[in-house]
Amino acid sequence: MLVDGQSFQTVWAVTEGTARVRIIDQRLLPWKFEVVDLNSVEEVAIAIKDMWVRGAGCIGATAGFGMWLAAMEAAGEEDFARGLKSRADRLRGTRPTAVNLAYAVDRQLRAIGEVADREVAVRVSLETALAIAEEDVAACQAIGEHGLKVIEELSRAKNGGVVNLLTHCNAGWLAFVDHGSATAPIYAAQRAGIAVHVWVDETRPRNQGARLTAWELAQQGVPHTVICDNTGGHLMQHGMVDMVITGADRVSCQGDVANKIGTYLKALAARDNGVPFYVALPSSTIDWNLRDGVRDIPIEQRGDEEVRMMEGWSASSNEVGEVTLFPAQSAAANYAFDVTPARLVTGLITEAGICAAAEEALLSLHQIS
Numbered sequence: 001m002l003v004d005g006q007s008f009q010t011v012w013a014v015t016e017g018t019a020r021v022r023i024i025d026q027r028l029l030p031w032k033f034e035v036v037d038l039n040s041v042e043e044v045a046i047a048i049k050d051m052w053v054r055g056a057g058c059i060g061a062t063a064g065f066g067m068w069l070a071a072m073e074a075a076g077e078e079d080f081a082r083g084l085k086s087r088a089d090r091l092r093g094t095r096p097t098a099v100n101l102a103y104a105v106d107r108q109l110r111a112i113g114e115v116a117d118r119e120v121a122v123r124v125s126l127e128t129a130l131a132i133a134e135e136d137v138a139a140c141q142a143i144g145e146h147g148l149k150v151i152e153e154l155s156r157a158k159n160g161g162v163v164n165l166l167t168h169c170n171a172g173w174l175a176f177v178d179h180g181s182a183t184a185p186i187y188a189a190q191r192a193g194i195a196v197h198v199w200v201d202e203t204r205p206r207n208q209g210a211r212l213t214a215w216e217l218a219q220q221g222v223p224h225t226v227i228c229d230n231t232g233g234h235l236m237q238h239g240m241v242d243m244v245i246t247g248a249d250r251v252s253c254q255g256d257v258a259n260k261i262g263t264y265l266k267a268l269a270a271r272d273n274g275v276p277f278y279v280a281l282p283s284s285t286i287d288w289n290l291r292d293g294v295r296d297i298p299i300e301q302r303g304d305e306e307v308r309m310m311e312g313w314s315a316s317s318n319e320v321g322e323v324t325l326f327p328a329q330s331a332a333a334n335y336a337f338d339v340t341p342a343r344l345v346t347g348l349i350t351e352a353g354i355c356a357a358a359e360e361a362l363l364s365l366h367q368i369s
């Protein structure tokens with residue numbers, strides 16, 4: 001997507017000179033836009049774990065490129081397979097909920113494992129990383145086109161009036177390689193000349209909505225309003241939301257949706273008020289081996305400092321600072337995701353089209369017998 005008129009993706013490979021992975025460091029957005037190099041698997045692992053990059057598609061692609069670095073590092077060791085596996089385990093262990101990460105690591109292990117020659121294995125790992133990234137871009141573009149149909153229908157029902165969407169967290173292009181999942185239909189609607197407005201949940205505790213989604217939408221000129229996480233229910237009660245659209249970090253084979261903490265509450269409010277609740281995701285986010293999402297999707301618990309503290313821009317010191325939000329002696333819990341049961345989901349939007357949140361519909365849409 002465009003950043004101040006220049007086209008960017010969130011992660012890419014640098015092959016000239018020393019091979020390295022280059023990312024948009026999302027930690028200081030929206031106040032500072034910084035591109036940094038990751039020169040080793042360990043640096044890639046830290047960048048994923050500490051959320052320099054975040055979002056299911058983005059961390060999947062970053063892990064894919066991390067496996068390219070892993071192949072190069074292991075190629076210089078006596079036991080290539082052992083070196084590759086230990087690095088794969090390091091990457092896989094960084095964040096548990098988004099299935100895209102494990103998908104990318106496992107796909108790389110399969111691709112590299114089929115090659116005997118180490119030099120060829122390194123080339124295959126780069127080709128595979130590029131394929132994962134390119135497929136993410138293509139999937140998000142297709143999600144945009146399929147999701148556009150839903151927004152067009154809402155626009156027609158409102159005789160061309162503004163379609164008000166609500167989104168939670170950041171499932172925008174910063175959460176993928178490009179375009180995003182939840183935001184792709186929004187960008188497609190804007191290109192199609194449909195009047196849209198987005199209610200942007202701030203999304204405590206890391207405020208991916210207020211900091212990242214708002215920045216993205218502002219960069220693309222999409223009208224939007226940042227709201228506190230607890231506001232959405234009121235807006236839906238008063239007819240101010242025509243559609244909720246979110247991303248997903250993992251979807252079970254029966255359509256249960258793991259996404260940023262708070263998504264479930266939005267789905268409950270949407271159901272109570274008859275507001276369609278759509279989830280946009282590339283099919284690489286579907287975990288075909290897991291059925292009961294509420295019971296079985298691993299929910300990442302992060303450090304309580306993310307709840308205890310809040311980052312912001314200090315006008316006085318002209319830099320990012322952080323403040324403590326409550327008494328030090330108070331305990332804090334930091335569940336990073338929740339699971340919305342399929343029964344609360346109106347539809348799933350993938351690169352293959354739109355289907356009900358149900359196993360048979362998912363299998364049929366993705367032509368899996």
Ligand SMILES: CSC[C@H]1O[C@H](OP(=O)(O)O)[C@H](O)[C@@H]1O
Pocket residue numbers: 054055056057168169170171172175176181208246247248249259260261336
């Ligand atoms: C669908 S990818 C975006 C997804 O990832 C976010 O989590 P995090 O920022 O912690 O990586 C959030 O769940 C978004 O919906």
